[in-house]
Amino acid sequence: MAPSEAAVRVSSAASASAAARLRVTVPSVADRVADELRLQLAEGILLPGARLTESTIAEDLGVSRNTVREAFAELASERLVVRHPNRGVFVASLGAGDIHDVYTVRRVLEVSAIRRGGNPEAVAAVRAAVEEGKLAAAANDDEALGSANQHFHGAIVALAGSRRLNTIMSQVLAEMRLFFHKATVDAHFYSGYLKDNEEICAALEAGELDRSAELLESYLDRSEEKQAEVHGD
Structure with missing residues (x-):
């Protein structure tokens, strides 16, 4: 017997809710890369003014350069790194x-x-x-x-x-x-x-x-x- 339209809707809503919970509770890879870079900043491993290279970080952490780029954008919004056109991304020097x-x-x-x-x-x-x-x-x-x-x-x-x-x-x-x-x-x-x-x-x-x-x-x-x-x- 085919499920009723209401039952299908309930099932779809439940699936969407489960997917939403997964997205919220499981950080993206870019978020985890940003967390790691914050930790390296807090531990004094990355120094103010240091140039951050996408390819090097991607290789060190085993992620794609695209993922590192996303992490950089997150850290830039927090003013922890700055992007200089044609030069690259650098650790911020706060004043x-x-x-x-x-x-x-x-x-x-x-x-x-x-x-x-x-x-x-x-x-x-x-x-x-x-x-x-x-x-x-x-x-x-x-x-x-x-x-x-x-x-x-x-x-x-x-x-x-x-x-x-x-x-x-x-x-x-x-x-x-x-x-x-x-x-x-x-x-x-x-x-x-x-x-x-x-x-x-x-x-x-x-x-x-x-x-x-x-x-x-x-x-x-x-x-x-x-x-x-x-x-x-």
């Missing part, structure tokens, strides 16, 4: 005018997340980033120290348990590292924040969420002032 905006976003994301606290696993991740920083400092590894500091702030936002906030923070972390490259001519730039990270984490672990948030706000104020000085704002 003084971007600093206040980035720190405004950081206050909203990080301070609100730490005021909410987090589950034991999320708090443990904040502690792990602090300890990672201590080990890097003991080894006089400035690059590792910078990455540990990035992990610390990413772990703070992860306290909220929101995938969307983590995605936003991944862009912010990439922008932060672009700023910090100029500041790290001072060899003690990151090590100066180790004590702050420890105090913020200790208050969080003790359940003193308001104190932890206040310490973090003070930290961000001083960090913004430092960046403004370095970039001549």
